[in-house]
Amino acid sequence: MLYHIFLFLVVLVLVERGSFAASPLEIVSVNEQLAHTEAVRNDETNQTLARTNFERLERLSNRSRYVARSCKEIRDRYNLREDGLYYLTTANGMVYQTFxxxxTAGGGWTLVASVHENSIYGRCTVGDRWSSQQGNNAALxxxxGNWSNRNTFGTAEGATSDDYKNPGYYDIAAEDMSVWHVPNNFPLEHWNLAAILRYHTDNRFLRLYGGNLFQLFKQYPVRYNVGSYNNRGPAFPIVYDHGDRESTRLLYGPNSRGEFQPGxxxxxxINNERAxxxxxxxxxxxxxxxxxxxxxxGGGYFHPDQCGDFPSFDWDRLGKGQGWSASKEMTEAAVLLFYR
Incomplete structure (x- = not known):
């Protein structure tokens, strides 16, 4: 566009001089000037982009200087309000990065884990860290045991592509939880908008169970043959940040909808097979x-067709939303767990 405007101006100047014809030398000179102008402009643009990227990376790197046990502490102590990756420190001085x-609801939510189904067809195989990677074994x-141990794995940035668990899972003393269901493999900067469901608790229930899921599952172990149907663990109401009870209900199979109350x-x-x-x-x-x-x-022992991080979401064909099968949207979304 600039080239055509410049050329038009040159033509006007030539017209004013009483001539419509430009010599070859004049045309070459004009082209050289245009090429030089464009090169200068591209160089300035590249320098601006490089400077902007450097400043952004420097700003992100500076987050490592903050000292806090949770995102809530970072928010309260340093008045930071931008979503993204931050560095946290455990009680023992271990530094780790998380989202x-x-x-959401005032902010300060720390991502501590994600449950990602590596293969819905795999039955307690590699990648099923929240159930068993050692097969469906009555001896295990x-x-x-990752719901109640200090193992850590994965990265925050890859939490929608693989299972994730950081030290905050057992180190943070929290009051509430937030949960995001985010489609698999979505990049971190789009999690919020991409989530099919986002919700949180607001009754401070974690204070009753030691402040985190590590302590809760110490009290309510996930294992086989734990007792009757009425012996299940606690349930707490949620506040929706995206979605509602009806959209939650429809994400599961029609047979399942008659068995639970959303929200x-x-x-x-506990299920019928006592897992x-x-x-x-x-x-x-x-x-x-x-x-x-x-x-x-869950644990490491189920009915053979149920074992896995998403135990039997594909019972009546994967992602068809029929019978007992969960929807494709739910089956192919990672479950992100936050504390505050």
Whole structure:
């Protein structure tokens, strides 16, 4: 565009001189000037972009200087309100990086874990860190035991592409939880907008269980043959930040919808085969024992067709939303767990 404007001006000048014809030397000179102008402009643009990227990276790197145990402490102590990756420090001085949600319901939410189904067809195989990577084994009732141990794995930035657990899972003393269901493989900067569901608790229930899920599952272990249907763990109401009870209900199979009440988060729900799921995220079982179709995580021993981080979300064909199968949207979304 600038080239054509410049050329038009040259033509006007030539017209004013009484000539429509320009010599070859004049045309070459004009082209050289245009090329020089464009090169200068591109160089200035590249320098501006490089300076902007450097300033952004420097600003992000400076976050490592903040000292805090949680995103809430970073928000309160340093008055930072931008979502993104931050550095936290455990009580023992270990420094780790995680994602902070600084905007939802006042902000200060620390990402501590994600449950990502590596292969819905795999039955307690590699990648099923929240159930068992050692197969469906009656001798390993707790499976990998990661709901109640200090193992850590994965990265915050890759939390929608693989399982994730950081030291905050057991180190932070929190009051509430937030949960995001984010489609697999979405980049961190788009998690908020991409989430099919986002909700949180506001009743400070974690104070009753030691301040985190590590302590809660010490009290309510996830293992086989834990007792009757009525012996499941606690359930708490949630506040929706994106989605609602009806959209939650429709994300699971039609048979499952008659067994739960949406609008809750439930811990250690027991199924008909006496295996305990870790979390029913977004729902509370009320009239059935088929929790493997709408709850996640668990131990290392299930019915053979149920084992895995998403134990039996594909019972009636993967992602078809029919019978007992969860929807494709729910099956192919990572469950991100936050504390505050």
């Amino acid at each position: 902070c949600d600084m905007t 009732l707790d499976g990998d 809750f988060i439930t811990f250690r729900a 305990a799921m870790a979390i029913c995220s977004g729902v509370k079982p009320v009239s059935g024992w088929n929790t493997e179709h709408y709850c996640i995580g």
